[in-house]
Amino acid sequence: MKNTDISVEALGEICVYNQNDAAVRLSDLWSKKKAVLVFVRHFG
Numbered sequence: 001m002k003n004t005d006i007s008v009e010a011l012g013e014i015c016v017y018n019q020n021d022a023a024v025r026l027s028d029l030w031s032k033k034k035a036v037l038v039f040v041r042h043f044g
Contacts, residue, residue, distance in 0.1 A: 012027030029035045 012025065012030075014026050015023045016026060018024050026037070
């Protein structure tokens, strides 16, 4: 696996989907309060 550095600013531009299937920019999640990102990989 290749290790690639990424800035917080670049990470904030990535969009994810919330529980209502609406796209949300990551930076919107931590704009007003602290946030913890957990990446879970599903096998199977």
